[in-house]
Amino acid sequence: MGKVKTLGDKRRFSATLVQQQQMNHDVYRMVLSAPEIAAMIKPGQFLQLKTGRLMDPLLRRPISIADADDGEGTLQLVYRVVGEGTKYLAGLQQGAEIDILGPLGNGFTLQGERPLIVGGGMGIAPLLYLVRALCPKPVDVLLAGREASELFWIKLFAERCQAVHVTTDDGSLGTKGNALALLPQLLAQGQYDMLYTCGPDPMMEAVAKEAAKHGVPCQVSLERYMACGIGACLSCSCGAKDGSRKKVCTDGPVFWAEEVML
């Protein structure tokens, strides 16, 4: 462990799996030893992981940084098993080597004194590392999930956040409803001067609108199908409000809400 060799270029590394933990029926948390990446990576950036021995799957899979510890040289990834690539990751044992490109993309802009964070579903992953970077600012977080088991996140955030607010679609935990069931009142009451959000596009769109209404600057972190993750293929393109196109992988994945169309 701790041994990370580069694979011959400047942003391709071999990381060692230190720990694998199952968080709920289909979500796993992985700790990797990758000191070179841990030293560079910023909240909101992501990695491209090779998820197979040969060409099946062929393309890498993009995964966000859920946490990084420069001192220990470790990274944390939290991922849901949805297909063969993530199934492969979940099957890896301690000591396994993973071929990684990264850090990739642009991270969040750290600004404001009283940030609010709104995360939905697997979009919560990159926000945990963001909270660490925002410390010691007092951060509040609003986590939205379909049901209670999706919100194993709470205790991870609780250590670092001032307040953790929760909504679930089925009401099995916290307020019943989606993030919007709570957000307007949080924005009205709190003195937030910055909002960060990551989750499904419709959620982020509504969150951004609400933030605008309250004059709070807002950054969104987008997810698009990515073939390369490094700006080469244009498969991740999204429309910018100025009519141009942005690459989610290299221009983003984090954008100012007013820059892009969700």
Add this chain to the structure above:
Amino acid sequence: MGKVKTLGDKRRFSATLVQQQQMNHDVYRMVLSAPEIAAMIKPGQFLQLKTGRLMDPLLRRPISIADADDGEGTLQLVYRVVGEGTKYLAGLQQGAEIDILGPLGNGFTLQGERPLIVGGGMGIAPLLYLVRALCPKPVDVLLAGREASELFWIKLFAERCQAVHVTTDDGSLGTKGNALALLPQLLAQGQYDMLYTCGPDPMMEAVAKEAAKHGVPCQVSLERYMACGIGACLSCSCGAKDGSRKKVCTDGPVFWAEEVML
């Protein structure tokens, strides 16, 4: 171990890897627990192994039975790592499950009282199990290899055979030369009434010719590229002396020398 479940049809089984042993720089010996196959399989038959998790490689890989023990419910395979499929096999750990079709093909005809066996290179693999089946008849064997390290087989055969003769191309062990350097004198001296051979086509051709010269019946075991191994694709076809075509996988891999063209 010992647990073998069928995968839903009559000749497809899941076998458990019991032991993996490296025999020389690129050859491995694998012991599998597969009682159902062990109970059925005859010398000269082979298996089709799935050598990957997904579709890479896509096709199964044919491997001969080097030994089988019905009592213990085990099989032995001896294989050389030449590409991705065999590399996958070599990387499997004890307890791994392997998806297998088999037994496939027709085995050797057990006849005669004083058999001689001639094997070359990896073609030696199926002959070891043949010796077991021929016991307690007194069997002599002639093993031909490029150099000494290929002939780790000697001690395996020595336990079961009357005499073990050896040739190597480079003279590093036994008589210098190929199988033909020794075969004529063995046939002239011994009272052999049956000959079995497996190895490269040119070797088998020469061996069969020599056997014919001495009036000794001879069976050859052929190797051809096989896409299916079950008689469906005709990729393994070989020419029969009567002008027809034979499928090596289902009509063979064992043929009477006078049946086929090598």
Add this chain to the structure above:
Amino acid sequence: MSKVDSRLAVNLAGLQLNSPVMTASGTFGFGLEFRDFLDLNRVGAVMVKGTTLAPRAGNSGQRAVETPAGMLNCIGLENPGVDKFLNETLPQLREYDTQVIVNIAGATEDEYARLAEKLTVPGVAALELNISCPNVKQGGIAFGTCPESASGVVRAVRNATDKLVITKLSPNVTDIVAMAKATVEAGSDILSLINTLIGMKIDIDRRRPVLGNVIGGLSGPAIRPVAVRMVYQVAQAVDVPIIGMGGIMTTEDALEFILAGASAVAIGTGNFVEPELAERMADELSAYLDKTGTASITELIGAALPERQTREGGGCTC
């Protein structure tokens, strides 16, 4: 799960199948080879190996090789000839409750017609015309690469038999829709697509082509996107049923073809990896109908097609 599920029954222009899952020509021998692996009665139809008038020995040298997610083959139509098929194989196959479709190949229109006549016997449900083979009269260019020569074969067969005529289209053409329209107009009752793409592999150590025949037919999952695209395009252009094939390895793959407009599917290369696949897929399709509350597989045919009017696709693909 091993009983016949009537929700899986499909009728292709009169070809009645117990299951929409058939087995593709050249990948399932004459069916009998698979008796140890599955219940032939559960296979919708067996499309037997390409059959010619005279027996053929096929190509020499290496005949198959694996490629990424696929394989190349150049068997060269090795087969025992139509007479032996009729006398020896057909009687055995007829004992099973599966439809027998005979894939035929000739070097002239007349050879196709004579094959069709000979095969107009009880027990043969349909003829599948393999038009990917070289047309000797046209300098060895495959019949299946131009609408005129393909139509000629179809017409010759159409006039020689009252059996159902299935034309199997080659994907190695510029315009698959033109091929489909021409062969339907010439009298095809059903279309099969796709046959293999032409490819090759070079052995870099020997510095020679791997296959004895130099070029071969590419099959397997690698070609599935091309096959699905062609089925989707042809389904919008013709009114005859389509048998979809090309890289089907799982039940999801079969559904992809059905949603694209295929009324039935055929497993090819997949039979080599999982010889029981055609039977298991029928079970899995039943389970899918259960799960989705679908009354019949026929409800799914073409469900991903656009309304006939809307022309979709065709923009820049790069």
Add this chain to the structure above:
Amino acid sequence: MSKVDSRLAVNLAGLQLNSPVMTASGTFGFGLEFRDFLDLNRVGAVMVKGTTLAPRAGNSGQRAVETPAGMLNCIGLENPGVDKFLNETLPQLREYDTQVIVNIAGATEDEYARLAEKLTVPGVAALELNISCPNVKQGGIAFGTCPESASGVVRAVRNATDKLVITKLSPNVTDIVAMAKATVEAGSDILSLINTLIGMKIDIDRRRPVLGNVIGGLSGPAIRPVAVRMVYQVAQAVDVPIIGMGGIMTTEDALEFILAGASAVAIGTGNFVEPELAERMADELSAYLDKTGTASITELIGAALPERQTREGGGCTC
């Protein structure tokens, strides 16, 4: 191993390359995106993303999806337009010791000609004509699917520039050799092959095509056998140098194309998986020359081809 190896130098009709390994259009951005991954000076040539007269926003909806050993894309030629390329990108690219080849696409012959005129500037080594795009004057049928329309584009460009003209052939045709001959006759100095095969994928849950554009271009190892076959056939039919591409992921793959007759190769989809591949492959080719005692990579070009006279291949592929 990071110095230039003169044994790797190739000259394609005057296009002088330090390494026979280039990067394919649309898979390497404008090259600059890869500065963090490799040394651009070690890339034989950068073939930039398909460039059009006006900026294009490309297709909407999902633009790529993985398939077995391959991927589909329907980017829709998103690009900043030729003027921005000339003013902003080219000056940066010119700082590297790599050849710049501009891939161009138009909807009319005239658009191709105007692009060629604009790109006849220092720093552009050659123009690569992407003729897989719809020809608006011919009802949206791609230029590259018939010899006449393809020749028209080549001639228009040939008359508009003295730069080297590379025609990039589409594999979605019945007769690749006819396309090659026609475009060489019309003035191509070099041929590139192959572009992507047309394919599609259906999302069985949504029962809709996955790609926003419905159909897309299939690339990656899955198509390599088709690409090698086409290079092998075309190399026997024309006398201009060929740039081979289609599924190259390893040095062995590159050698397969060179043995089949390609004078240089381009990495496409492979850049997504291993962004340093083009540089590493140059090193590995040097090592291969050492191992095999080969004085120059040029000795290997076409080494697996038959004597010109012997017609090989073309028999039954099934």
